[in-house]
Amino acid sequence: AQKVTQAQTEISVVEKEDVTLDCVYETRDTTYYLFWYKQPPSGELVFLIRRNSFDEQNEISGRYSWNFQKSTSSFNFTITASQVVDSAVYFCALSEANFGNEKLTFGTGTRLTIIP
Amino acid sequence: NAGVMQNPRHLVRRRGQEARLRCSPMKGHSHVYWYRQLPEEGLKFMVYLQKENIIDESGMPKERFSAEFPKEGPSILRIQQVVRGDSAAYFCASSLGQTVYEQYFGPGTRLTVT
Numbered sequence: 001a002q003k004v005t006q007a008q009t010e011i012s013v014v015e016k017e018d019v020t021l022d023c024v025y026e027t028r029d030t031t032y033y034l035f036w037y038k039q040p041p042s043g044e045l046v047f048l049i050r051r052n053s054f055d056e057q058n059e060i061s062g063r064y065s066w067n068f069q070k071s072t073s074s075f076n077f078t079i080t081a082s083q084v085v086d087s088a089v090y091f092c093a094l095s096e097a098n099f100g101n102e103k104l105t106f107g108t109g110t111r112l113t114i115i116p
Numbered sequence: 117n118a119g120v121m122q123n124p125r126h127l128v129r130r131r132g133q134e135a136r137l138r139c140s141p142m143k144g145h146s147h148v149y150w151y152r153q154l155p156e157e158g159l160k161f162m163v164y165l166q167k168e169n170i171i172d173e174s175g176m177p178k179e180r181f182s183a184e185f186p187k188e189g190p191s192i193l194r195i196q197q198v199v200r201g202d203s204a205a206y207f208c209a210s211s212l213g214q215t216v217y218e219q220y221f222g223p224g225t226r227l228t229v230t
Binding site (some may be wrong): 037043044045047073103105106107108109 | 219
């Protein structure tokens, strides 16, 4: 069975600080995908990144970066120089890579508040 | 370049009524997923459909809930005889197929049962 744990329920930081959101996952599969989604106060889900289990390279996209470590089953997300617009709930998710089993298993989310 | 569309965005039903939630996938996407988000919780998978086929319904409650994705038209999530515990946000996502794993989400339907 798959499981995603986001131990940080809520985080508040002052604007321009860096913040890291933790994600730990469990799966028996050797091939899988990891995702991050953002849910702003308006409620929609915004896709941020997909990473497959064979690619452990860290990724950077502007102020966002992701650290994937298979050895610790973690896929952490860092926002550098945070802005008020980053305030949202962030979800980490996991998907197996088998046909017919592509459903996403989500963590419970981390509510990030950026204080101006 | 329309994304995933869901309607209605907000739906209020009295206990015992039926709720029908619609989802139109992105153009060219033939795979649809439904997820439910209870208040202050993460999203939980409900069902995965392709055109005219249910692929995985392991997350669907055994009673009162059903889903379809007909050859023509949107995917429908149907909840019969709604109860207060059905109040939640219901999200639909679509993807191109099993070789592409980005699921793009619609804006959700907020169901309130009074």
